[in-house]
Amino acid sequence: MHLQVRIDIQRRRQFIQIATFGVLLIVHQHHTGQADPDDHRLRVFYPRRPKAHRITEHMDRHLIVVSDVIEPEVEHVLSAGLSAFNDQMTGINDRQSLAVTVRNPDTHQVLGGITGRTSLGLLFLDLFYLPESLRGSGLGSRLLNAYEEEGRRRGCRSAVLYTLSFQAPQFYEKHGWQRFGEVPCDPPGTSRVFMSKAL
Known part of the structure; x- marks a missing residue:
């Protein structure tokens, strides 16, 4: 089953976020080089997800995303947060x-x-x-x-x-x-x- 929606987008955007039925979806746009520039239709297929950003759970508008790429932001947030917690618990930053x-x-x-x-x-x-x-x-x-x-x-x-x-x-x-x-x-x-x- 798929849901077809017509929206105004920039053709080069790789990920488009669409608010549908109160649920935030991450949709991957595939480019074939043959699309009509005036045709901005996207087909959203369920339950398939892009390999690099696969949503596994959605609760209270918090997304759990599985990825095969560790982004610098992810590394920084986790490292800084854990280091701060350890410093608070031990009083040592060595x-x-x-x-x-x-x-x-x-x-x-x-x-x-x-x-x-x-x-x-x-x-x-x-x-x-x-x-x-x-x-x-x-x-x-x-x-x-x-x-x-x-x-x-x-x-x-x-x-x-x-x-x-x-x-x-x-x-x-x-x-x-x-x-x-x-x-x-x-x-x-x-x-x-x-x-x-x-x-």
Whole structure:
């Protein structure tokens, strides 16, 4: 079933909001390049929704929208709101980003390294990558030691990370990290490995 409405719109607008029967709908306009410029008809199909902005619920004129794109505004609102709540509850605002990188000595191009953050006495290791040509030389251990040392300098007492079972859990265990959880994932036989270390 579809509802056909005639409205005056700009042809290049991608999303048009229409108030129909007291419900706010988000409608995606498809352009074929063959439409009559004087014909501004839109066909609204139910229940199909655009992939990028799919409405899953409508209550009290609040929309719940599922998207495969995280907009900067979304990131800012969630991060700022949660940070403010944490600051209010703890009275502490010590969150800092942390990066330890290895670079080409001539060009200063980043070749690999570790990124993460520190917050509330915890050192978070989010990403750790070295190209294959730099592995096995002890460089990874030096990077990890430098990362942990900076965490200690910032007052962190523990460190946490998660890795995949086919990545490097044994490497971390060699440096004193311990597994505290494991969650199976794809492909079969693979798992997410959660690890921690007292600093």
